[in-house]
Amino acid sequence: MRxxxxxxxxxxxxxxxxxRAVVRLLQRLGHEVDFPLDQTCCGQMHFNSGYQDACIPLxxxxxxxxxxxxxxxxxxxxxxxxVRRYHPLVAGLAAEQGVxxxxxxxxxxxxPRVYELSELLVxxxxxxxxxxxxxxxxxxxxxxxxxxxxxxxxxxxRLLRAVAGVTVVDLPHAASCCGFGGTFAVKNADTSxxxxxxxxxxxxxxxxxxxxxxxxxxxxxxxxLLSRRGSGVRVMxxxxxxxxxxxxx
Amino acid sequence: xTAGPEPAATRRLRPExxxxxxxxxxxxxxxxxxxxxxxxxxxxxxxTIRTKRAAVVAERADWEQLRLSGAxxxxxxxxxxxxxLDQLEAAVTTAGGVVHWAxxxxxxxxxxxxxxxxxxxxxxxxxxxxxxxxxxxxEALRREGIDVWETDLAEMIVQLGHDLPSHILVxxxxxxRSEIRDIFVDEMVRVGRAAPVGLTNEPGExxxxxxxxxxxxxxxxxxxxxxxxxxxxxxxxxxxxxxxxNGRMCLTLPETLITVMGIEKLVPxxxxxxxxxxxxxxxxxxxxxxxxxxxxxxxxPGDGPRAFHLILLDNGRTDTLSDxxxxxxxxxxxxxxxxxxxxxxxxxxxxxxxxxxPGPIGAILTPxxxxxxxxxxxxxxxxxxxxxxxxGACFDVCPVRIDIPEVLVHLRGxxxxxxxxxxxxxxxxxxxxxxxxxxxxxxRRLAMAERLAGLGSRLVGRHGTIRRIPxxxxxxxxxxxxxxxxxxxxxxxxxWRRTGSGRGGES
Ligand code: SF4
Numbered sequence: 001m002r003x004x005x006x007x008x009x010x011x012x013x014x015x016x017x018x019x020r021a022v023v024r025l026l027q028r029l030g031h032e033v034d035f036p037l038d039q040t041c042c043g044q045m046h047f048n049s050g051y052q053d054a055c056i057p058l059x060x061x062x063x064x065x066x067x068x069x070x071x072x073x074x075x076x077x078x079x080x081x082x083v084r085r086y087h088p089l090v091a092g093l094a095a096e097q098g099v100x101x102x103x104x105x106x107x108x109x110x111x112p113r114v115y116e117l118s119e120l121l122v123x124x125x126x127x128x129x130x131x132x133x134x135x136x137x138x139x140x141x142x143x144x145x146x147x148x149x150x151x152x153x154x155x156x157x158r159l160l161r162a163v164a165g166v167t168v169v170d171l172p173h174a175a176s177c178c179g180f181g182g183t184f185a186v187k188n189a190d191t192s193x194x195x196x197x198x199x200x201x202x203x204x205x206x207x208x209x210x211x212x213x214x215x216x217x218x219x220x221x222x223x224x225l226l227s228r229r230g231s232g233v234r235v236m237x238x239x240x241x242x243x244x245x246x247x248x249x
Numbered sequence: 250x251t252a253g254p255e256p257a258a259t260r261r262l263r264p265e266x267x268x269x270x271x272x273x274x275x276x277x278x279x280x281x282x283x284x285x286x287x288x289x290x291x292x293x294x295x296x297t298i299r300t301k302r303a304a305v306v307a308e309r310a311d312w313e314q315l316r317l318s319g320a321x322x323x324x325x326x327x328x329x330x331x332x333x334l335d336q337l338e339a340a341v342t343t344a345g346g347v348v349h350w351a352x353x354x355x356x357x358x359x360x361x362x363x364x365x366x367x368x369x370x371x372x373x374x375x376x377x378x379x380x381x382x383x384x385x386x387x388e389a390l391r392r393e394g395i396d397v398w399e400t401d402l403a404e405m406i407v408q409l410g411h412d413l414p415s416h417i418l419v420x421x422x423x424x425x426r427s428e429i430r431d432i433f434v435d436e437m438v439r440v441g442r443a444a445p446v447g448l449t450n451e452p453g454e455x456x457x458x459x460x461x462x463x464x465x466x467x468x469x470x471x472x473x474x475x476x477x478x479x480x481x482x483x484x485x486x487x488x489x490x491x492x493x494x495n496g497r498m499c500l501t502l503p504e505t506l507i508t509v510m511g512i513e514k515l516v517p518x519x520x521x522x523x524x525x526x527x528x529x530x531x532x533x534x535x536x537x538x539x540x541x542x543x544x545x546x547x548x549x550p551g552d553g554p555r556a557f558h559l560i561l562l563d564n565g566r567t568d569t570l571s572d573x574x575x576x577x578x579x580x581x582x583x584x585x586x587x588x589x590x591x592x593x594x595x596x597x598x599x600x601x602x603x604x605x606x607p608g609p610i611g612a613i614l615t616p617x618x619x620x621x622x623x624x625x626x627x628x629x630x631x632x633x634x635x636x637x638x639x640x641g642a643c644f645d646v647c648p649v650r651i652d653i654p655e656v657l658v659h660l661r662g663x664x665x666x667x668x669x670x671x672x673x674x675x676x677x678x679x680x681x682x683x684x685x686x687x688x689x690x691x692x693r694r695l696a697m698a699e700r701l702a703g704l705g706s707r708l709v710g711r712h713g714t715i716r717r718i719p720x721x722x723x724x725x726x727x728x729x730x731x732x733x734x735x736x737x738x739x740x741x742x743x744x745w746r747r748t749g750s751g752r753g754g755e756s
Binding site: 018046049050051057058145177183187193195223227228 | 638
């Protein structure tokens with residue numbers, strides 16, 4: 001299958017290894033990956049921070065970049081939920097302001113074809129065992145946007161548990177928000193950190209070597225706290241684990 | 250029922266504190282976060298109620314249908330509000346009640362004071378009510394020389410402690426039993442019957458102390474003030490739902506009953522109560538059914554109050570109604586479920602929100618009631634829609650399916666627009682957001698920015714970790730407790746170009 005990759009701006013700039021892992025994984029599974037170079041950002045940071053007008057050109061660009069593809073994958077539950085749930089609202093705004101009356105139609109075509117990685121693997125490709133090997137103890141953090149906004153359910157953990165050699169440990173209070181929240185992390189830094197430190201305590205209590213999730217943004221926050229504490233727990237995107245064959249470790 | 254004479258020396262109440270002067274949320278939260286006792290009290294209380302709620306909600310296979318019905322009924326009410334209010338007024342009047350209309354807090358407070366004075370009373374007993382807290386009725390009556398006695402246990406703890414509420418349902422949730430005991434011992438004696446000698450912090454003893462203290466007030470009071478959980482438009486019936494029975498005392502013993510009710514508290518028909526009397530107790534106290542549900546229709550000679558006044562309060566509600574996205578906040582039935590699951594509320598407590606409505610619902614209701622749809626709001630109010638990580642736990646539990654994250658983001662947009670309109674130069678944040686949006690508009694600009702960042706990360710940090718970025722501003726907030734991975738020296742985009750379609754291996 002030909003699959004277009006939407007990487008997300010922060011993965012692109014900060015965590016390119018996540019994108020490379022997605023490419024490696026999908027190619028290993030026999031699919032062709034395309035990366036439309038016209039893509040930039042889903043607009044979530046601006047949308048959630050109240051700069052909704054600024055999202056209009058970003059949504060226009062997104063739909064134009066991915067219009068020709070049947071299946072788009074993104075290694076971010078958060079970006080996927082922005083595209084599927086809020087791009088229609090931005091299109092509505094564009095129509096209301098008379099900026100772009102055709103955007104709603106394009107969004108209605110493109111956004112339902114955008115899948116978060118675990119949705120693509122489980123629902124579209126019908127896989128839970130992707131042939132990965134990762135002989136480590138791993139805790140999984142179900143991020144709020146992937147579970148509550150997108151409803152990925154247990155797809156990520158089904159994929160994770162099927163990895164050879166992995167020991168998955170239960171994270172206490174898993175459903176609690178880690179406190180990242182986009183610009184919340186800096187606008188309400190103290191509250192964000194208080195939430196994050198509780199998450200860190202839970203992670204450390206599991207004894208896991210690796211903390212994983214379907215969103216790099218939350219991992220950047222939890223990982224930043226772990227790193228400041230001098231903890232040896234590594235954070236890795238789920239895609240990196242699913243792409244592993246054991247040869248890397 | 251005959252009321253005794255006023256006691257010779259009613260001890261006057263001290264001024265009540267208000268939320269005025271609360272700093273913007275991030276600052277208020279910082280203070281709260283530093284209070285270890287508060288964190289502990291709240292963490293314990295919210296965890297308990299959260300777990301119980303989940304269990305009783307799970308018993309109902311039709312919970313989602315109930316939620317949908319609740320939302321649909323409330324939406325229908327909001328659509329037909331003027332006609333339904335007229336219907337309610339007619340029904341209450343026919344049943345012997347008097348209906349008053351209050352545009353704002355000042356009007357409502359003046360009406361209550363006027364009725365109380367006309368009844369020859371200098372004190373009132375109160376049923377727990379959010380509407381009267383919203384209009385700061387207690388302080389307004391005190392200024393008029395009328396004493397107000399809160400009779401809900403938690404509300405009484407807040408009042409006796411000269412404290413502010415921190416939860417919709419359990420206003421003293423931030424207090425533990427030892428703190429409550431100390432408040433009873435120190436304060437009861439100043440305003441009535443003293444706490445029993447040797448009072449301990451056993452729940453049974455504390456409840457008995459409250460009972461004894463309140464009894465003399467119940468038996469003496471001529472006027473009671475309540476709120477309303479619901480009012481049925483077709484019959485004029487008003488409904489108060491409670492756990493303790495103290496509300497029932499206020500609703501039945503005094504000669505005059507005054508109810509202050511937000512205009513959105515209506516349901517069209519008696520039958521609609523069926524939905525809400527199932528949704529509310531499970532969401533609020535995690536009970537299948539609450540212990541006391543009082544319903545009354547006007548006045549009934551020989552039974553209960555001889556005079557009934559219903560004050561219909563607007564106070565920003567019609568402004569809220571005019572906002573197509575924001576108006577769903579008016580569906581709220583004040584169950585507090587959203588507070589109890591909120592990870593922000595759990596850590597900061599309710600007082601940090603600077604309003605009688607804290608937590609997620611407060612963050613969307615307070616700014617709207619304060620008129621954000623009409624005019625720029627103060628800094629504290631403007632900070633509320635940002636007091637959320639948008640995790641969505643509130644929407645999941647809300648019995649009337651208010652999409653709180655959606656409204657938060659919508660209100661953030663209003664704050665940003667108002668800020669843009671009132672600043673000639675962009676604020677640093679607006680400038681940063683504008684620059685980011687400009688960069689993200691084309692892949693060429695984004696690639697350029699990534700190249701610059703990649704070069705920059707060769708200069709800062711060892712092993713690709715940044716521990717600090719010099720300079721002030723909001724970004725500094727990240728680095729107080731967190732490190733940041735340095736931007737990649739080669740972005741994904743650059744890697745893709747270099748290796749060609751991603752087939753070039755992993756170098
Ligand atoms: S917003 Fe919903 S959950 Fe929160 S208090 Fe109101 S009804 Fe309850």
